[in-house]
Amino acid sequence: MSIISLKFLLLVICLLFIYYIIPQKYRWIILLLGSIVFYYLSSSKLIIFICLSIISIFIIGLKLTKYNEQIKALDKEQKDLKNKYQKKKKRILLFGIVLNILFIIFTKYYNFTISNINIITGIFNIKPLEQTKTLILPLGISYYTLEAISYIVDIYRGKYSASKNPFKVALFLLYFPKITEGPISRFDELSKEFFTPKKIDFNSITIGLDLIVLGLFKKMVIADRAGIYVNNVFGEGLGGSTVIVAIILYTLQIYAEFSGCIDIVRGVSYLFNIKLPLNFKSPFFAKDVQEFWRRWHISLGAWIKEYVFYPISLSKMNMKVVMFAKKHFNNYFYKFISAAFPLLFVWLVNGIWHGASYKYIFYGMYYYIFMMIGLLIEPLSSKIRTKLKINVHIINVIHIIRTIIIVIFGMALFRSTSIAEFFNLIGSIFTKGSGIYEYGIIKIDFIILIIGTIILLLIDTLSEFNKINIEEGFTKKVIIRSLIYTILICSIVILGIYGEGYDASSFIYGAF
C-alpha cells in the first residue's frame, strides 16, 4: 500500500477517528493495530520477518536489562562477577545484532551474499550456490533492522531499560507511517511520543496537514515529472547536455521525492500528535560532504555515527591505529589517519545499506574519498584563503557549489545500474547532446520544474536563515494557509503526474 494512495488515506482517516475517541492511554494500541493492517496489506506473509525481529529484540532486550540490573546491584569489589556479566551481555548483544543482520542477509542481500560466496568457493573449485530469481523483500527491512539494532545496543549501553510489553516494542518497529522510508527512529524518542497520554492538538493536526500537502506537491509535481526525463535518458547511451540535464534532474527528483515522502510521513504522524525526527535540513546549503550528510537523510547519518563510528573509534583496533599514527607520523597525518580509519567503516556501511551490490559500496567510497581529500587539503586551502583574503561569504558560496556538484555526480552513480554505466555516463557528457525536449517532457514541464525548484529552494533558504519554521506550520493566518493549501492542492491535481499507467506507489527510497 503506497502512502500516497486512496487506501492509505482511508486507513489514516479511520485510525484517526478511532484514535481520538478512545481513552488516551490506549491510543497506542490503535497505532499498533493500524500498523499491522498496513504492513499486512503491503507485505502480506512477509510480516513474519518483522515479527521475528520484534520477538528477538524483545527477548534480548529483557535479558540485557536483567544483566544491567545485576551489574548495578554488585559491589565495587565484585569485579570478576561484573566482568562475567559484561561478557555475557556482550555475547547476547552480538547474538541479537548478528541474528537481525542474518534476517536481512537472507532476504534483501541473499543474491549479493551468494555471489560473493561463489567468488570465494570458486577459487577452491567448489560448486557455486544458486541465486534466487525472486528476492524476498519485506517492507522497510533496511529501516527496521537498524532500529532493532539500536534498541538492543541502547539497552546494552544502559541508556534505557527494555520494555516489558512486547506490543510496545512491536509498535516501535512497525509504526506504519515510517516503515516505508523512515526516518530511522530510536525507541526512547518514540516511546515518549507513543506512550505518553496526549490530548487532541488541533495545532499539531494543522502542522501535519501542512507537511502532507507539501510532501504530495514535492512528490507528484516535481519528483515524478523529473523522473520521466531521467527514466528516458539514463542508460540509453545519450550524451552532452541531454545527460547533464538528466543528472541534475535526478538529484532534483530524489530530493523532492525523498524529502516529500518524509514530509508526508511526519505529517501523518503529526495528525496523531506524534513528532518524528527530522530527516532533511536544507541539504543543499552544506559547505562540504560531511555537512551534506548531516543535513541529508539525517536519521541514517545519526544512526551510523552512533552505532558504527563511535564503537569503531573507541575500539581497541582503532586505538592501535591511532597510537601507530601518533608514533610514526606528524600531527597532520596523525589527525588524518585517526579520522580516516573509522570513517572508512562508516562509508562502507552507508554504501552497503543503500543496496546489495558493489555499486553501492562504491557509492559509499565515493563520498569517503571526497571527505578524505577535503581533510587532506584543508590546511592548504585554509592558508590560501587567508593569504588571498577572500570574503568568507564568497568562500561559502564556492564551497556550497562544490558540494552540490559532488552530490549531483554522487546521485548519478546512485542512479546508474552499475559502476561501468556510471563511468560511461560521465564520459558521455563530453559527447554531443541530442536536445532535451524529446525525452517525455516538454518546455512547459521544464518551466514547472524550474518553478518547483525555486519553491523548494525558497523553503530551504527561509528555513536555513530561520525566517520560517515548517515545524510550526506554514503560517498562523487562516486565509494565507487556506490560499497555500488551495494552490498546492490544485497544482497537485492539475500538474501532478498521475493517472492510468502510472505507478504512484514506487518511491526510490521505498525499496530499501
Add this chain to the structure above:
Amino acid sequence: MKDFIKLISTLCITFVLSIIILFISSKIFMPKWIDHRMNMMTFIMKGFYAEPKDSLDVIFMGNSDTYRGIDPLVMYHEYGFTSYNFVAAGQRIWTGYSMFEESLKYQKPKIILFNADELFFTKQTSYGNSSKVYDNMPLSINKINSVFDPNYKRSRIVKLAHFLPIFRYHSRYNELTKDDLKYAFYNERYALKGMDMVAYQEPYTGPKDYMKDTGEKMTLPDVSIYYLDKMIERCKQENIEFLLYHTPSPDSSSYARYIAVKEYADSKGIIYLELNNDNKKIGMDWNKDTSDGGDHLNLYGSEKVSKYLGKYLVDNYKLPDHRNEEKYNYWNDDYNTYLNEREKEINSEKNKSN
C-alpha cells in the same frame, strides 16, 4: 478551541476554493472536439442539455444502433413531432437507466423508446464510452447514484474524475488552445439531434433471412430486467409511453433475441417494435443502407427507418405537429443545417470514391 476553529475554517475555505478552481479547470481541460465527427458523444450529451426544457415529444434511447439508425430531423420534417437520440456508444443498461432518469429531469416526453440491442450486453463498456456520458452530466443526485451504481465498475479515482474531469484530463495542460477556453462553459445545441450522420456504404452480404427461427433460445439478463422494470415503473408514474424497439441490424439481431425481448415486453404489457422483421416494409437495401456491412445503418438507411418508425408513432400515439409553431422555428433552422450537413457528407463520400 481557537485552534479547532482555525483548522475547520482553513479546511472549509480550502475546500470551497479548490472545488471552484478544479471545477473551472475541468471545464477548460476537457477536450472540446469542435467537429462532431471527432466526438459525437459529447455533442449528443451537451446538445441534449441545450434543448429547451420540455420541448421534446419523443426521446430515443440506446446505443450506436440508435444514433446511426434514427434521424429525428427526418421525423420532424415528415410528421412534425420533436425527438432526440439521447444515447451513448456501447451503452450498457445501467448507463441507459441513468440517462433515462436524466432525460426526465429536463423533458416531459410523451413517448420514450428504448433500443433493445444493449439488453444482451452485460460486460463493462470502454472507459471512453462511459466517461463521455458521465463527464458531461451536470452534478445531481442522479449523477451520484449513476456513477456509484454497483454495476458500473471503475476505480475510485476514475469515478471521482466523472465529477471533476480534471483528474482525467489534467495532462492536457500542454495542449490547451483558445478554443478550450472559448467552449469551456458552452452547451451548444446539436443540430442533428443526437444523430451520427455517415454516408459511407459497405454492403451487408450475409443471409437475408437472419431473423428466421434457428431453434436457439436466449433469455434477458437479470440486470437488464432490473433496470427495464424500473424504467417501466417510472414511465407509468409519469404517464409516459415506454416502448422497446430495435433498429435493423443483421449483425446484432436474431430470432432468439427477438423472442426473449418479446416475451419480456408481453409480460409487462408494453410494445416491442422489432424493425428487423419489417425490413421489406421499410425498404431496406442491404447493399446501400449500411455503413459497416450490416452492423450500423448509414444516413440512407436511417432515413428509411425514421420515416417508417415516425409514421408508426404518429399513427398510434397522439403526437403534436410543431412545424408551423413559431416557438419551434429553431427546428426548421436545425433541419436546414441538417440538409447542409447531409449534402456535405454525401459529397465528401463521393469525392473519396472518386
